[in-house]
Amino acid sequence: MTKEECFYLGKIVGKFSFKGEVLIKLDTDEPETYTEMESVFIEYNENLVPFFITRSSLHKSTLLRVKFEDIETEDDAEDLIGAEIYLPLTLLPELPEDKFYFHEIINFEVIDKEHGNIGKIVSINDSTSQALFEIENNGKQILIPMNDQFIEKLDKKNKKLYVITPEGLIDLYLN
Incomplete structure (x- = not known):
């Protein structure tokens, strides 16, 4: 093991x-x-x-x-x-469809309401007071707080996480 x-x-x-x-x-x-x-x-x-x-x-x-x-x-x-x-x-106990274990969502695509597909989750940083999704986007790292208010929908079957991020957050990383 x-x-x-x-x-x-x-x-x-x-x-x-x-x-x-x-x-x-x-x-x-x-x-x-x-x-x-x-x-x-x-x-x-x-x-x-x-x-x-x-x-x-x-x-x-x-x-x-x-x-x-x-x-x-x-x-x-x-x-x-x-x-x-x-x-x-x-x-591990089975979770409801709208909940996830950190290891389950690695490699999920992240779809932002405004920016579309912003990359894949490569890890979860839970060493800070607010856990963060670490997303890889063409060599750039995007960090999104793991906050229920930002998560619109979780699609485990298609490995997609839909998010609604605060205005300007994604732009900080892509521009």
Whole structure:
């Protein structure tokens, strides 16, 4: 299993008990969805390694308390702190037609109401306070805030995202 075939679920942030339990900070709005997992992939020495779960429960509503098979001591658990957790993309819950996961819309064409086809989405920049669509247009990069007010329509079948951008935004990049 490679990272490209998986989605980031969270990070091991601490130990919980002297019996090897760990706390995972989940990167999700619905942590309860992930309390019944049988296994996860943990990034360990730059590889994704499968770890099997013997039990898990929510801890203080945002953390998942997990006991992994073969992690029996505090030292075993300590070794996992900071490791990132992944699951296969096939386990992502299905979204309504008008919603999307970031990885789903890479290579979608972006059609602006005023400018027409302005390029393809090459990535999503979510390192800023406002996530941005990064769009490639003949060697130029166009950045559009990922804002519901700007998204007119999502056409997953035809891989198109229709947007209505504020006046002058696209011109900043094309002129």
